[in-house]
Amino acid sequence: MDWLSRHYQQQITYDELVGEDAIPRPAAAPLFDYLSTLGSNELLARRQAANAAILAMGITFTVYSEAGNIDRAWPFDIIPRILPRREWMHIEEGLKQRLQALNLFINDLYNEQHIVADGIFPAEVLAGSHNYRDACRGVHPPFGVWAHICGSDLVRDADGTIYVLEDNLRVPSGVSYMLENRQIMKRLFPELFKSCTILPVDDYPNRLYETLAALSPRGAERPLVTVLTPGIYNSAYFEHSYLAQQMGAYLAEGTDFFVGHDDVVYLKTISGPQRVDVIYRRIDDDYLDPEIFRPDSALGIPGLLRAWRRGTVAIANTPGAGVADDKVVYAFVPEIIRYYLDAEPILPNVPTYLCMRDADRNYVLNHLDTLVVKPANESGGYGMLIGPRATPDERARFAELIQANPRNYIAQPTLNISTAPTLVGSHLEARHLDLRPFILQADRMYVTTGGLTRVAMQPGSLVVNSSQGGGSKDTWIVDEEASCFRE
Amino acid sequence: MLSRVAENLYWMARYLERTEDMARLINATTLLLLDLPQGAQFGWDILLQVTGDAKLYTEHYGVPEEGRIMRFLIADERHPNSLMAAIHQARENCRTFRDVLPADFWERLNVLFLFVRENAGSSSDSRHGRYAFLNEVIARRHALVGLLIGSMSQDNVYQFIKLGRNMERADMTTRIVDVTSAVILPQDQGLQNATGSSLWLGVLRALSAFEMYRRHVSVQVRSNQVVDYLLKDSKFPRSMKCCLGEMEVALAHLPNAGIPAEAVRRARRRLDTLKLADLRPDLLHEYLDQAQKDLAVVHRTIEGVYFARDDARFDAASNGLHLSAVQA
Numbered sequence: 153m154d155w156l157s158r159h160y161q162q163q164i165t166y167d168e169l170v171g172e173d174a175i176p177r178p179a180a181a182p183l184f185d186y187l188s189t190l191g192s193n194e195l196l197a198r199r200q201a202a203n204a205a206i207l208a209m210g211i212t213f214t215v216y217s218e219a220g221n222i223d224r225a226w227p228f229d230i231i232p233r234i235l236p237r238r239e240w241m242h243i244e245e246g247l248k249q250r251l252q253a254l255n256l257f258i259n260d261l262y263n264e265q266h267i268v269a270d271g272i273f274p275a276e277v278l279a280g281s282h283n284y285r286d287a288c289r290g291v292h293p294p295f296g297v298w299a300h301i302c303g304s305d306l307v308r309d310a311d312g313t314i315y316v317l318e319d320n321l322r323v324p325s326g327v328s329y330m331l332e333n334r335q336i337m338k339r340l341f342p343e344l345f346k347s348c349t350i351l352p353v354d355d356y357p358n359r360l361y362e363t364l365a366a367l368s369p370r371g372a373e374r375p376l377v378t379v380l381t382p383g384i385y386n387s388a389y390f391e392h393s394y395l396a397q398q399m400g401a402y403l404a405e406g407t408d409f410f411v412g413h414d415d416v417v418y419l420k421t422i423s424g425p426q427r428v429d430v431i432y433r434r435i436d437d438d439y440l441d442p443e444i445f446r447p448d449s450a451l452g453i454p455g456l457l458r459a460w461r462r463g464t465v466a467i468a469n470t471p472g473a474g475v476a477d478d479k480v481v482y483a484f485v486p487e488i489i490r491y492y493l494d495a496e497p498i499l500p501n502v503p504t505y506l507c508m509r510d511a512d513r514n515y516v517l518n519h520l521d522t523l524v525v526k527p528a529n530e531s532g533g534y535g536m537l538i539g540p541r542a543t544p545d546e547r548a549r550f551a552e553l554i555q556a557n558p559r560n561y562i563a564q565p566t567l568n569i570s571t572a573p574t575l576v577g578s579h580l581e582a583r584h585l586d587l588r589p590f591i592l593q594a595d596r597m598y599v600t601t602g603g604l605t606r607v608a609m610q611p612g613s614l615v616v617n618s619s620q621g622g623g624s625k626d627t628w629i630v631d632e633e634a635s636c637f638r639e
Numbered sequence: 640m641l642s643r644v645a646e647n648l649y650w651m652a653r654y655l656e657r658t659e660d661m662a663r664l665i666n667a668t669t670l671l672l673l674d675l676p677q678g679a680q681f682g683w684d685i686l687l688q689v690t691g692d693a694k695l696y697t698e699h700y701g702v703p704e705e706g707r708i709m710r711f712l713i714a715d716e717r718h719p720n721s722l723m724a725a726i727h728q729a730r731e732n733c734r735t736f737r738d739v740l741p742a743d744f745w746e747r748l749n750v751l752f753l754f755v756r757e758n759a760g761s762s763s764d765s766r767h768g769r770y771a772f773l774n775e776v777i778a779r780r781h782a783l784v785g786l787l788i789g790s791m792s793q794d795n796v797y798q799f800i801k802l803g804r805n806m807e808r809a810d811m812t813t814r815i816v817d818v819t820s821a822v823i824l825p826q827d828q829g830l831q832n833a834t835g836s837s838l839w840l841g842v843l844r845a846l847s848a849f850e851m852y853r854r855h856v857s858v859q860v861r862s863n864q865v866v867d868y869l870l871k872d873s874k875f876p877r878s879m880k881c882c883l884g885e886m887e888v889a890l891a892h893l894p895n896a897g898i899p900a901e902a903v904r905r906a907r908r909r910l911d912t913l914k915l916a917d918l919r920p921d922l923l924h925e926y927l928d929q930a931q932k933d934l935a936v937v938h939r940t941i942e943g944v945y946f947a948r949d950d951a952r953f954d955a956a957s958n959g960l961h962l963s964a965v966q967a
Contacts, residue, residue: 210734210749384734397738408641410950412957420642422795422945423894425957 155188160573162582165310168233168572179236179630186344192578198340199230199575205339211332211390226329227623229574230340233585233605237351237631243306243314243589244599246499249489251302251591254319254476256492258298261475262288272491273484277508280559281475282529283322285437287444287457288472294367297593299476300468301360301432303327303603306499306587308570315502315567317586319485321469321477323434326604327356327590328391331398333604333626349631351601356590357398359598360432364399366594367466368429375429377401378419380409382435382451392434401432411455417465430466431456437471479528479562480506503565507558516554516563520547523563525554538614540566569614572625574607584608586616587627602627640795644739646946647732648796652803654729655748658755659780660811661722662773664689664845665712669766671841681822681838683708688818690720709763713773722776723759726752741790744783751779793892801889802941809882809934815842816869817927820862820920836860842869846877866923867915870930879930883907886937899940906933 157174169180176184187195211226235243260267261284267273278284303324305317334353338345361377368375381392383405396403404419409428411417418425433440439449441456459465475481483504489497505512505523516523525537537550554561571582589603605625606616616622668686684703687693692711695718700707713722730752737745755776762772791797819842839860843849848869852860855875856868872878876885887903890896913926 207753208746208750210745384731389734393734393737397742401738402641403736403738404641405643407948408643410953412954414957416957418953418957420948420953422640422642422645425953 156184159192160580160582162571164571164582165568165584166308166312166570167582168235168308168570168585169231170573177234179628179632180234182348183232183234183344186341186347195230195575196578202228202230202336202340205336209332209335211329211336226332227609228333228336229583229607229609229623229625230337231573231575231580232337232626232628233572233587233607234628234630235602237629237633240602240629243499246316246497247304247589247591247599248597249493249495249498250304250316250319250485251299251593251597253489253492254302254321254485255297255299255593257488258321258473258476259292259296260492262291262298262472267488267491270491272487277480277484277559280508281478281481283437283472283474283478285445285472285475287461288470291461291470293470294369294466295593295595298470298473300363300367300470300592300594302591302593303588304591306589306603307502307567310568310570314499316485316499317502318479318482319477320588322436322474323388323469324588324590325388325391325434326588326606327600328394329624330590330600330602330604330627331356331394333624337626348628351629351631353601353627356600357395359592360395361399361401363592363594363596363598364401364430364432364466364468366596367468369463369466370427370429372429376419376426377430377432378404378409378428380431380433380435380453381405382439386434388434395432406435406449406451406453409453409456411453411459415455415459415462415464417453417456417459428465430468432468437474440467440471479504479526480508480559483562502567505563507554507561507563512563513554513558516561517551519563520551522566524566525550525561525563528560528562538566572605572607574609574623574625576609576611581611583611584614584616585625602629640739640799642946642948644736645795645799646942647735648739648799649803649806649941649946651729651732652800653807654725654732655780655783656804656807656811657720657725658722658729659777660807661690661712661720661725662776662780663847664811664815665709666770666773667841667845669770670844671837674837685818685822686712688821689814691814692718692720706763709769710760713763713769714759723755726755726776736796739796741786743790744786747779747783747786751776751783754779795893798889798892799945802886805882805885805889806934806938808877809879809886810931812846812869812877812879812882813927813930813934815845816866817924817931820866820923820927836862839865848875848877851875863915870913871910871915880907880910883910893945895944898944899937902933902937902940906930906937909933 156170156176160170160174169177171177206226206228257267261278268275268278299321301324303320303326305320306314307317308314330353364377365375377399379392379396379401381389381403383389386392393403402419408420409417410420412425417428417431419428435451438446439451441452441454442449443454444457457471460467460471482501483506486497486501489495505516507513507516516525520539523539525539527535537546539547569584569586571584573580574583585605585607587603587605590600592598605627607623607625608614608616609623664686672683682703683705684693686708687696687703690712696703696708696711699717700711711718711721715721716724716727718724730748733745733748758772762769787797787800819838822838839862840849843852843860843865846869852865852868856864868875868878870879873880873884875881883903883906887900890900890903909929
C-alpha cells in the first residue's frame with residue numbers, strides 16, 4: 153500500500169483504519185484503494201465541496217462565546233471512521249444491556265430502592281446526587297423506562313479495547329450530525345457507496361418517532377409528538393429543528409405550550425389549543441417546569457410536572473432520568489448490570505476512582521500527574537483535569553477542589569485513545585477520536601448503526617467536544633462478509 | 640400550526656417580499672434618474688421617502704448622496720428596512736420552522752442570505768455592479784417563490800406566507816404611489832409633463848407593471864391612469880386591490896378568520912369607492928393615508944387572532960369555549 157505509507161506515517165496509538173506496518177485494516181482497505189486513485193488535488197477539491205455543502209445546508213452549531221455570530225459551520229473531516237460489522241454487533245449488544253440495566257436502576261431509585269436496601273448502591277451517593285429529583289418519586293412511566301434516548305461515549309485504548317466513557321441520559325445531542333455527515337459523504341463520494349456495503353444510518357428518525365409514539369398516554373393512532381427546544385440560541389437548535397422535521401413532529405418552545413386547568417398539556421395553535429401526547433424535551437430538568445424546579449426559568453412549561461405525574465403526557469427523557477448520568481454513578485454501572493440482569497457487563501467501564509472513598513482519594517491525590525480528573529456532573533468536556541498535560545499549578549488547584557468536595561470528583565487513568573487519519577492541510581495526520589452511539593428504549597430497543605464520531609482537530613488533543621473545537625467524521629459500519637468492495 | 644410558527648411564517652414572507660421590493664425599487668430608480676436632466680425636482684432621496692427612513696439616514700449619514708444612500712438601503716444592518724437586514728430577518732425566521740417547509744427552501748434561502756452578506760458591501764461601489772447584484776437577488780427570490788408554488792401543499796403554512804407577502808406588497812405599492820404623487824402632482828397640472836410621466840414610468844418598472852399597464856390600459860403613461868391601475872386593477876398582482884383579494888382568499892382557508900376577513904373587506908370597500916378620474920392630490924394623499932391605516936388594522940387583527948399567545952385565552956378555549964381574538 154504505497155499510497156498510504158507515503159501519506160500517513162504516524163502511529164501514536166491504536167489506529168482505527170491502519171494496522172501494523174502501515175497496512176490498512178481489512179475493513180478500511182477499499183477506502184485506501186479508492187483514495188489512492190483520487191490524487192491529492194481531487195481529495196482537497198472534495199473537502200472544499202464538503203465545506204460548501206455544509207455551509208449551504210446550514211449545518212451549524214452554536215458557540216456561546218462568539219457574540220454576534222451565533223452559528224458556526226459544523227467542522228467535518230472527509231476521511232470516514234470505519235468499524236467492521238462483526239465488532240459493531242458486539243458493541244450494540246453491550247449498549248443495549250447497559251441501557252436496560254440503567255433504566256431498571258432509575259426506576260428502582262424513584263420507587264422501592266431495592267438496590268440501596270441490598271447494599272449495592274450506597275445511600276450517601278444517592279443523597280449527594282445533584283440530578284435526583286424528589287418530585288419524581290413514585291412515578292411509574294410507561295414500560296418502566298426513564299431514559300428513552302441515551303448517547304453513550306465510547307473510546308478505544310491503545311490495546312484495542314473499547315470502553316464506555318460515559319452515558320448521557322439527560323439531553324444527549326449529536327445524532328443529527330451523524331445523519332448529516334452521511335448525507336454529505338453520499339453527495340461527495342457516491343462511488344464508494346456503490347462499491348461498499350456500508351450499512352445505512354437513516355432509519356433513526358423513524359425509530360425515534362416510534363419510540364416516542366409508544367409512550368403516548370392516549371391510544372391515538374397518530375399521537376401529537378412535540379420537540380421542546382429552548383430556541384434558536386441553543387447550541388443544538390439545529391438538531392432540534394432537524395429531528396422535528398425528520399419526524400414530522402411539532403418543534404415548539406416553552407411558551408408554545410400551556411397546562412390547562414385540567415392538568416393536560418396543550419399547544420397554542422392557530423385553531424386553538426391542541427392536546428399534546430408526547431414531549432421530546434431538549435431542555436435540562438432545571439428549566440423544565442418553573443413551578444417545581446428553577447422558578448426563574450422562562451424556557452419551560454409551568455405545571456408540566458403536574459401533568460406528567462398525572463400521566464396525561466409523556467416526557468422523554470423523563471424528568472429525573474439524569475440521576476444515572478453522573479460520573480460517580482457511572483463507576484457503579486458494572487455492579488448495576490450484575491444486580492439487575494444477573495449478567496457480566498459486555499462492554500467494560502474505564503477503571504474509576506471515586507474521590508468520596510478515602511483510599512481512592514489518597515491514590516488520586518498522589519497520582520494527579522497520571523490521571524484524568526472529572527467533575528461528576530459536568531458535560532461538554534468542561535472542568536476537567538488531564539493530569540499528564542496539566543501544569544503543577546493546575547494540579548494543585550484540582551487537589552484543593554477534590555478535598556473541598558470529594559463527592560463531586562472522579563478520576564480515571566489517562567487512556568491513550570485511538571486515532572484515525574484525518575485530512576489536515578493537504579495531508580493525513582493522526583487525530584484522536586471517540587464514538588457516540590445513540591440507544592433508544594421504550595417498548596423495544598434500538599441502537600444507531602455506528603454513531604457520531606467526534607475527532608479532536610488539534611494534534612495530540614484528547615478533547616473532542618464540538619463546543620471546544622472538535623470536529624466529526626462519518627462513521628461506517630461495513631459488512632466485510634457481504635460482497636463488499638472490490639468490483 | 641403553532642401560533643408562533645404562523646407569526647414567523649408571516650414575517651418571513653414579509654421580509655422576503657421586502658427584499659425583492661427594495662431591490663426593484665433601487666434598480667428602477669437608478670434607470671430613471673439616468674434619464675433625468677440635471678437639476679430635476681427630485682433625486683436619490685426619493686428612495687428614502689418611499690421607505691420612510693429619511694430621518695434615520697440623516698442621523699447616520701447626513702446629506703443624501705447616491706453611494707451613501709445605497710449603502711444605507713442595501714448593506715447597513717442598523718437600518719431595519721435595508722435589504723441586508725430584511726434577508727437576515729427572513730433567514731432567522733425560517734430557522735424556527737424549517738420543519739414545515741420543503742427542505743430545499745431553507746437551503747436556498749440560506750444561500751441567498753450568504754450571497755447577500757458576501758456582496759452587499761461591495762455592491763454599492765458601482766452602478767453596474769449594483770444593478771447586476773440586485774437583479775441576482777430578485778432572480779433568487781423568484782426561485783424561492785417558485786419552489787413554494789411548485790412543491791408546497793396549499794395548507795395553512797402556505798396561507799400565512801401568502802398573507803405576509805400580500806400585506807408587504809400592498810404596503811409597498813401604496814407607499815410608492817403616495818410618494819410619487821406628492822413629488823409630481825402639485826406641479827403637474829397637465830399630467831403630461833415629461834418628468835411626471837417618466838417618473839410614473841419608473842414606478843411601473845419598479846413594480847414590474849410596465850408591460851401589463853401598456854397592454855391593459857394605455858401606451859401612454861398618465862398619472863391618474865397609473866394610480867388607478869396600481870390601486871384598483873383587479874388582475875395585476877401588485878395592485879392594492881389584488882393584494883387585498885389574495886389576503887381574503889388566504890383567510891378563507893384559515894380557521895377563525897371572521898375578524899381579519901372583515902377588516903380586509905372594509906379596506907376593499909373603501910378602495911372601491913375611491914374615484915380617481917378627477918384626482919386631486921390632497922384627496923389622493925388623504926386616501927392613501929387611510930389605506931395605510933386600513934392595512935395596519937388588517938395586520939393587527941391577524942396578529943390578535945393567530946399570533947397572540949397568552950395562556951388565559953387558550954385555557955378558556957380548552958374548557959370548551961371558542962378561541963376569542965385579542966381585540967385589535
